[in-house]
Amino acid sequence: MGIFPQSIRWRIQLWYLLLLAVIIAALLAAFHRNQREIKYQVLDRELSNPITRLLPNLERRPESPPRGRRLPRPDLLEDFEDELRPGLEVGGRRSPRGPDPLERRRVNLDEIVEELAENGIFVFHWSRGGELRFASENSPEGLRSFPDKVSREGDRVSKETVQGYREIIHASPNVGTLVVGASVKPIETYLSKLETKLIGVGFLIIVGGFLVGWFLIGRSLKPIEAISGAAHRIAEGNLSERIKISGNGSELGQLSMVLNETFEKLETSFEHQVRFTADASHEMRTPIAVILSKSQFALSKERSPEKYQEALQTCVDSAQHMRTLTSGLLELSKVDSGEFHLRPGRHRSETRIPQVD
Amino acid sequence: MRVLVVEDQDDLREVVVETLREESFAVDESADGEEGLYKALNWDYDIVVLDVMMPVMNGWEVLDGLRKEKQTPVLMLTALDQVCDKVKGLNHGADDYLAKPFDLTELVARVRAVMRRKGGDHCPEVTVGNVTINTTAKTLRLGDKEVEVTAREFAMAELLIKHRDEVVTRDFLYDHLFDENDESMSNMLDVYVYKLRQKFGKSFIKTRRGQGYIVESS
Structure with missing residues (x-):
């Protein structure tokens, strides 16, 4: 008995469950991964959209384009309104009357950022030199460092997940580095809930598989129980017992048939044996009776030497008769066991059979 | 027998x-x-x-x-x-x-x-008058005293006692006492009857003239 139980049922059951568990785990893991990817793709699309909206507002600012967003330190960006004021002043200075197109862009940008903030999306903007020019109110502190993604020619877009936030980093020579990000917490929460659900489902499938497997294995092992039961009864001495065969086509049905044939032969040979023994003992009885009664007769009282001689002679004759019998029986048993072969041929029966009364 | x-x-x-x-x-x-x-x-x-x-x-x-x-x-x-x-x-x-x-x-x-x-006897020992026979021990006693008899005499006594109170014909006696190979003459019966009467008294075996012999139990 090793780690695995000897029972065939349990062995099959264990391997089957192991296989089932591996397959289920792999499938569920793939599903989970797929869900995660889909969620991230959706998020990325959500984050990519604002970039296309923001970019026109940030492009081409020949002279100090991010007027109000030039900040000495990132933590001063706490209040977006404060941020705006210097911009307005600068704008006001540049075009005191009427809305300056830059000013309009600025307002537009603010609206977009506000709208984005409502959806939990934050925006950073760095100049090409790595100077933080703009940061949304809801942006996490830890991310206000330059991502070091700069593009000198053409736009470069990259995605990364940092400290639980998903960011799309858009770097272009024109705009500098624009980062749009959002927390992945809702996704992770969703995914962890999904994970719990999937584990539950997997467990249920495995339990169901176990039950179905138990039933199926039980059904297919039933003939084995029948075989072992019949073999038990035969071992107890009931030689006429046979296995009840159900379904000749199955391997076990065929095995049962073979076993039944074997039992049949066994019973026949056992009957042979019994009959042979009975016949042999029957044949022996008469000579034994002669020897026994003749010697008892001779010993019952004092007799003449002739009587004793006669008695002894009878005993010798009977013993020799028994000797002939035993060698005959031995030959007979040889014939039965197949050691001895008959040689059929033509003979004249009169010459072979001496005389029959 | x-x-x-x-x-x-x-x-x-x-x-x-x-x-x-x-x-x-x-x-x-x-x-x-x-x-x-x-x-x-x-x-x-x-x-x-x-x-x-x-x-x-x-x-x-x-x-x-x-x-x-x-x-x-x-x-x-x-x-x-x-x-x-x-x-x-x-x-x-x-x-x-x-x-x-x-x-x-x-x-x-x-x-x-x-x-x-x-x-009809279940016991090997039967007593008729003052004669007792034991078929197993093959002994005949007159009163308490055992009497020596030959095998043929015993056989005749046994036969007569078995058929006590019945008339036993000479043919019956001859048939049951001598086997097919026996050459004995039928007058040997008279000899055995005579011997038994000598040993157990005249009244043990009675003769019914023309019929046979009888042993009476009382």
């Missing part, structure tokens, strides 16, 4: 016959069933010792043939000792059953027991 032994095995038949003769039975023998049945039907034997496995006619057939006409006691002798064989034998009308190989003493005891039962 006259016995018929039907047995095909010569040595065995011989020893059984000799033993029974030594037990003072008059014994006839047959080597096959057909002859055995013929003898059993034509003589009144006190018992037939019958083997089962025989050529020509087996023991069962002999028994069936005999039972159609006679109630002669039969002791079956056979090499088959399965219970069903014994039951079959007894159901066919055999009185007892003995499996080979047997002890001679048991055979004799059973032969005697079967005959005793047929005669």
Whole structure:
């Protein structure tokens, strides 16, 4: 008995469950991964959209384009309104009357950022030199460092997940580095809930598989129980017992048939044996009776030497008769066991059979 | 007492016959069933010792043939000792059953027991007047004193006592005391009667003229 139980049922059951568990785990893991990817793709699309909206507002600012967003330190960006004021002043200075197109862009940008903030999306903007020019109110502190993604020619877009936030980093020579990000917490929460659900489902499938497997294995092992039961009864001495065969086509049905044939032969040979023994003992009885009664007769009282001689002679004759019998029986048993072969041929029966009364 | 032994095995038949003769039975023998049945039907034997496995006619057939006409006691002798064989034998009308190989003493005891039962006596010792016979010990006593008798004298006394209070004819006595090979003349009966009267008194055996002899129990 090793780690695995000897029972065939349990062995099959264990391997089957192991296989089932591996397959289920792999499938569920793939599903989970797929869900995660889909969620991230959706998020990325959500984050990519604002970039296309923001970019026109940030492009081409020949002279100090991010007027109000030039900040000495990132933590001063706490209040977006404060941020705006210097911009307005600068704008006001540049075009005191009427809305300056830059000013309009600025307002537009603010609206977009506000709208984005409502959806939990934050925006950073760095100049090409790595100077933080703009940061949304809801942006996490830890991310206000330059991502070091700069593009000198053409736009470069990259995605990364940092400290639980998903960011799309858009770097272009024109705009500098624009980062749009959002927390992945809702996704992770969703995914962890999904994970719990999937584990539950997997467990249920495995339990169901176990039950179905138990039933199926039980059904297919039933003939084995029948075989072992019949073999038990035969071992107890009931030689006429046979296995009840159900379904000749199955391997076990065929095995049962073979076993039944074997039992049949066994019973026949056992009957042979019994009959042979009975016949042999029957044949022996008469000579034994002669020897026994003749010697008892001779010993019952004092007799003449002739009587004793006669008695002894009878005993010798009977013993020799028994000797002939035993060698005959031995030959007979040889014939039965197949050691001895008959040689059929033509003979004249009169010459072979001496005389029959 | 006259016995018929039907047995095909010569040595065995011989020893059984000799033993029974030594037990003072008059014994006839047959080597096959057909002859055995013929003898059993034509003589009144006190018992037939019958083997089962025989050529020509087996023991069962002999028994069936005999039972159609006679109630002669039969002791079956056979090499088959399965219970069903014994039951079959007894159901066919055999009185007892003995499996080979047997002890001679048991055979004799059973032969005697079967005959005793047929005669209505269950005890081997019977007393008639002041004469007591013991069929097992083969002794005759007059009062308390044992009297020496020859085998033939004993056999005659046994026969007469078994048929006490009945008139026993001379033919009956002759048939049951001498076997088929016996050359004795019938006047030997008179000799035995004379000897027994000498030993047990004149009144032990009474003569019924023209009929036979009688032993009266009182």
